[in-house]
Ligand code: ATP
């Protein structure tokens with residue numbers, strides 16, 4: 001089998017994995033599924049989630065708890081039909097080139113797991129079960145209040161009543177729920193079991209590279225409240241000249257931003273919250289971080305260095321267009337994939353940022369001071385920007401961005417320093433030194 005090199009390394013050409021979520025309701029299955037999908041898509045691995053709840057809502061939009069009682073024949077029939085429809089759509093999707101399909105449902109009985117395994121494995125697709133177990137009553141109630149009372153199942157209903165009904169729904173599931181391999185007869189399954197949001201994990205029969213990447217990523221997820229702050233370095237001397245790359249010092253206004261940053265951080269982070277600061281290894285990010293409080297841990301990462309422009313390093317866009325006209329055009333046509341001669345593409349940057357994302361998932365509050373292209377790639381991860389959009393996102397200088405992961409999505413706030421800086425954004429086809437970005441779609 002010919003190996004291919006892709007976002008996460010080398011894997012056999014036809015590796016396809018079905019991730020089958022397992023667990024009682026309100027255990028974070030959809031949350032985990034959505035995080036895995038975002039991570040894989042960011043790495044250019046075709047991934048999609050098939051949520052059986054969405055299929056079930058087509059024929060039972062507002063079910064009450066007794067719909068989920070296994071003695072309810074009508075409920076059983078509709079739930080089974082929803083699972084069939086989701087699996088059948090997922091198999092079609094695999095046929096059309098899907099690589100990681102996530103079946104988001106409770107799959108809480110051995111019979112249901114056996115059925116999924118048979119349907120999927122018979123098509124040559126690997127099956128990885130991912131179970132989330134949680135017996136922390138407070139967390140479960142918080143999950144119900146935070147995400148379940150606002151679910152489309154309870155639209156227009158009193159949240160208190162909805163929460164009680166959902167609790168009852170869980171009781172119906174509990175009557176038949178079997179955790180994977182609890183009876184010792186599911187040892188042949190490949191699975192990851194996450195107990196109480198990662199306090200303990202069990203892994204069984206993980207087979208190949210892609211499975212282990214997914215498992216490692218999921219083991220690093222946590223749900224403690226936190227934010228990630230992003231800032232570009234202060235304006236540099238090369239920014240003033242409209243030259244890309246290099247390792248220039250800050251301009252006078254860039255120095256002003258470095259002096260102002262502690263105040264912006266205090267305003268956004270608060271003064272008593274511990275913060276870790278990551279910079280690149282280039283002078284301009286290190287200088288931008290140097291007035292931040294000394295008690296913040298600071299770490300320099302080579303992986304946070306700006307996209308390497310190779311032979312074009314230090315040039316203006318006009319010089320590139322004059323000396324390498326074909327390259328200039330090729331970059332505009334496919335900016336994500338275009339690799340500078342002797343340098344990097346946005347795709348290359350994403351691949352080298354993968355350990356940063358992994359570390360970010362494990363961490364609490366982090367401030368990253370880096371560069372335009374790198375921040376675009378990190379921003380794309382959190383805000384789920386496509387490869388067409390992400391290399392063009394305007395990321396202004398002298399602006400602090402706060403990203404706060406929520407149950408489904410990321411919240412963004414920006415803090416402007418009100419210190420003038422040139423714009424380094426460039427529109428398609430343009431060779432201008434400093435051009436105002438298009439108003440929409442930026443930060
Ligand atoms: P359902 O079966 O009703 O679809 P679910 O298991 O998919 O429920 P989610 O909708 O994903 O549950 O619940 C989201 C909530 O779960 C979020 O508030 C999130 O913080 C929390 N959460 C995320 N991961 C976990 C985990 N491993 N254990 C418990 N709760 C988690």
Ligand code: F6P
Pocket residue numbers: 239243244245246306307309371372373391424425426
């Ligand atoms: O101009 C500032 C800068 O950080 C350059 O060093 C880098 O090459 C460029 O931005 C990346 O932006 P783009 O990909 O839009 O050229």
